[in-house]
Amino acid sequence: MSSAVVEKSQDSKSHSKTCLSFRGDARELADSVSLAASVSPTKSPRAVLQNLLLHGREGVLEVTGTDLEVAIRVRIEQVEILQDGLLLVNAARFLQILRELSGEQVEVTTDERAGCTIATGDARFQVLGEDASDFPELQDWPSEGTFSLPAPKLVDMIRRTAFATHAEKTRYAMNGILLDLKDERVHLVATDGKRLALCERSLDFTVEKPVHVVVPTKGMTLLQRVLGTSEEEIQLSIEDNQVHIKTSNALLSCRLVQGHFPPYEEVVPKDHDKPLTLPREAFLSALRRASLLATKDSQAVRFRFGREGLELTARVPEVGESRVQFPLDFPYDDLEIGFNPSYFADVLKVIGTTEFLLELKDERSAAVVREESEGHRYVYLVMPLSLGG
Amino acid sequence: MFAHLDLDQFFVSVERLRDPRLCGVPVCIGGSDPTKRGAVACASYEARRFGVHAGMALRRARVLCPEAVFLSGHLDDYLERSRNVLRLLEERAPRVLPRSIDEFAIDLTGCERLLGDPHTLAASLREAILSEIGLSNTIGLAGTPLVAKVASARGKPEGFLAIPLGGEAAYLAPLPLRALPGIGPKTEIRLRELGLQTIGALARLDPEILRTALGAMGETLGQRARGGTPRLAQKQAIVPFVGQDDGAKELLRDGLFGRQGEHEAKRLPKSLSRERTFAEDQDDALVLDAALVRLVETAVAALRVQKLRGRTLAIHVRYADLRTVSRHVRISRDAEEHQVLAQGRRLLGRLLERRLRIRRLGVGFLGLYPALEQLELFDGPQARSRRALGHALDRVRTRFGWESMRFGAGLVYQPGSRELGSGEPRSREPRLRERGP
Numbered sequence: 001m002s003s004a005v006v007e008k009s010q011d012s013k014s015h016s017k018t019c020l021s022f023r024g025d026a027r028e029l030a031d032s033v034s035l036a037a038s039v040s041p042t043k044s045p046r047a048v049l050q051n052l053l054l055h056g057r058e059g060v061l062e063v064t065g066t067d068l069e070v071a072i073r074v075r076i077e078q079v080e081i082l083q084d085g086l087l088l089v090n091a092a093r094f095l096q097i098l099r100e101l102s103g104e105q106v107e108v109t110t111d112e113r114a115g116c117t118i119a120t121g122d123a124r125f126q127v128l129g130e131d132a133s134d135f136p137e138l139q140d141w142p143s144e145g146t147f148s149l150p151a152p153k154l155v156d157m158i159r160r161t162a163f164a165t166h167a168e169k170t171r172y173a174m175n176g177i178l179l180d181l182k183d184e185r186v187h188l189v190a191t192d193g194k195r196l197a198l199c200e201r202s203l204d205f206t207v208e209k210p211v212h213v214v215v216p217t218k219g220m221t222l223l224q225r226v227l228g229t230s231e232e233e234i235q236l237s238i239e240d241n242q243v244h245i246k247t248s249n250a251l252l253s254c255r256l257v258q259g260h261f262p263p264y265e266e267v268v269p270k271d272h273d274k275p276l277t278l279p280r281e282a283f284l285s286a287l288r289r290a291s292l293l294a295t296k297d298s299q300a301v302r303f304r305f306g307r308e309g310l311e312l313t314a315r316v317p318e319v320g321e322s323r324v325q326f327p328l329d330f331p332y333d334d335l336e337i338g339f340n341p342s343y344f345a346d347v348l349k350v351i352g353t354t355e356f357l358l359e360l361k362d363e364r365s366a367a368v369v370r371e372e373s374e375g376h377r378y379v380y381l382v383m384p385l386s387l388g389g
Numbered sequence: 390m391f392a393h394l395d396l397d398q399f400f401v402s403v404e405r406l407r408d409p410r411l412c413g414v415p416v417c418i419g420g421s422d423p424t425k426r427g428a429v430a431c432a433s434y435e436a437r438r439f440g441v442h443a444g445m446a447l448r449r450a451r452v453l454c455p456e457a458v459f460l461s462g463h464l465d466d467y468l469e470r471s472r473n474v475l476r477l478l479e480e481r482a483p484r485v486l487p488r489s490i491d492e493f494a495i496d497l498t499g500c501e502r503l504l505g506d507p508h509t510l511a512a513s514l515r516e517a518i519l520s521e522i523g524l525s526n527t528i529g530l531a532g533t534p535l536v537a538k539v540a541s542a543r544g545k546p547e548g549f550l551a552i553p554l555g556g557e558a559a560y561l562a563p564l565p566l567r568a569l570p571g572i573g574p575k576t577e578i579r580l581r582e583l584g585l586q587t588i589g590a591l592a593r594l595d596p597e598i599l600r601t602a603l604g605a606m607g608e609t610l611g612q613r614a615r616g617g618t619p620r621l622a623q624k625q626a627i628v629p630f631v632g633q634d635d636g637a638k639e640l641l642r643d644g645l646f647g648r649q650g651e652h653e654a655k656r657l658p659k660s661l662s663r664e665r666t667f668a669e670d671q672d673d674a675l676v677l678d679a680a681l682v683r684l685v686e687t688a689v690a691a692l693r694v695q696k697l698r699g700r701t702l703a704i705h706v707r708y709a710d711l712r713t714v715s716r717h718v719r720i721s722r723d724a725e726e727h728q729v730l731a732q733g734r735r736l737l738g739r740l741l742e743r744r745l746r747i748r749r750l751g752v753g754f755l756g757l758y759p760a761l762e763q764l765e766l767f768d769g770p771q772a773r774s775r776r777a778l779g780h781a782l783d784r785v786r787t788r789f790g791w792e793s794m795r796f797g798a799g800l801v802y803q804p805g806s807r808e809l810g811s812g813e814p815r816s817r818e819p820r821l822r823e824r825g826p
Contacts, residue, residue, distance in 0.1 A: 193765050262767040297758035317759055340763065364764060386762035 020085030173259035219254035400431035465790035535617030557616030562589025662753030670746035699754025
């Protein structure tokens, strides 16, 4: 099994001699450290992974965290490195201290026994550290085979797809987002088998070597967090079964999800004959009202489309029944179809427009939410619930 | 007005239609060998004269009435005929609710102008079931479903008992406490301790005292003693369930009486279980496994028909020393039948570590919730056909009877087992041949 990091034997002596020491603003530190700490597992058979590796050199502090699937190294420049060196410290504890000291200047110093002291004007924490040489090291940035993507485009695409991935690990290939680069287009696709989100954007360059990889959801959402509202261009590189991503302040390595991603283009319907344009806010609110009584075990709303409009009903055993009328023009044959309302709520939250296009066919075919514009295509499928009876 | 129709000695009547030689002789349905473990599901009036009644152990029935004919019965046939009765009633009466396999509540409220006098209608229904289906029956007619039921029980057999409107409480008053539905031996003792002998005395008792003595049930009983409400409440049909077979009849009843629909905003059952008592205490791993397979099969099918799923699987075992032990395991939301069975086998394996013979094996599902069938985008042919299998099985069984199709692993024959509806004991080999691959 290959991992997101390469385990290198490091010269442990050189670490213990160089004692890291730096000074900085606790809040700024906490922001950056939290990115790295979000990767660190809270429980792991390899206890060393619960730590962050802090490396100060050339005036920059680098914080590395990994769970062997996703690894991230964050660069922090707004610190003053007093002495170059390494420190391995428990991620959760370090972050908690920094957050608590928010707004103050902190000074972190390492001592000979690989422990560290975090000090502000009136508080002082002595935290036991661990031997930095035990921590796996991040792989080097590959020298070739890289290409770049604009961050805002990618962030938006992740936001529109990540929610549709499978939360459980049982269906392995669905526990990630498919990154598909071909010709002049990039696709992100996510599915949990019951719904599917597909986002397609055009690129301003032609892809030389097509890419078709599944990136773990965890890596993608981390990237989304790292990029935030940044306008930069990011660098991507795919080699073996890893994807490496370089941003202005971080380096991410992700082990790719092995396994066959389902043939998504085949399920995107082309023969839906009942298109509807609906107001997003009002529809979302009606849906929310209809599912007010829903419990975890009974997430089902019956959609009854007819000449008089749409009626949403939900019957929840042990609780009660709700019925919501939604005016709309439905110039087709009557249709009765069941859905998990949260699948709709999810997509309506990420769509930015005031109206959206909903396409239906029959009670056993997926409903399609579609958004299309120049250089942009977004398709979201939801499979219905069989209402039986 | 409400009518309550009760088929007289139903199982026995059906057996007599199948074999007229049984007419006039005492008959007990429940097992063909009264020296074995088992219970009487239905006794003919001839047998009842000797003190035999439903629920009694077969061995005891044999002592009381040695000349009785003992039969294991034909469950599929009973269900088929019960369905015919229901169909006939539904054709001719406005609203019919099956109360059990042999009892039907009929709502005749407000249809005098359409259907004529309720007395005449009820009498014609009684006559039609006798002449068209061949089953003798008793009808009680009263202003509330409860009193109609009591009247039908008191009017048996082959009776027709009408209670005048408004006379419900007066009719109940002189009757013994046990005649009121809901009063069993235990409750009767409690009420007798309060000095009550008749339903009338119960009706007159201060509701406060009743509540103190019996809790919430007390209030219900007091209200029933005064005649009950003139409303026909939808109630789950309950088959008089005496034998401890694998519950196939409950499954078919569920399918038969149309509880297959979407769940109303109603209370859900909390648990569902199927159990089986072995004719002889059992330690043969093969037999136990086959019994487990059958129990899981029936329990899963019953859940499927009712569109329910269980959060927890329980395996109950009663050992030869009468100690009862249960083991539980949580099952995942999309676990399929074969996965549930595998879990059940693991639990049973642990229970067998006690190295004692097993008297009774049970399979239960707890924490029931409605099963919503979420359609899949990428359904492979395998997953699709596995899902379709269950529903196909249900359809075949509803048409041709529960025994028409079984899983092979449940077919290991256990000599001497008492199984309602599966006929005489057969040796293992012929049975497997007979079922085919």
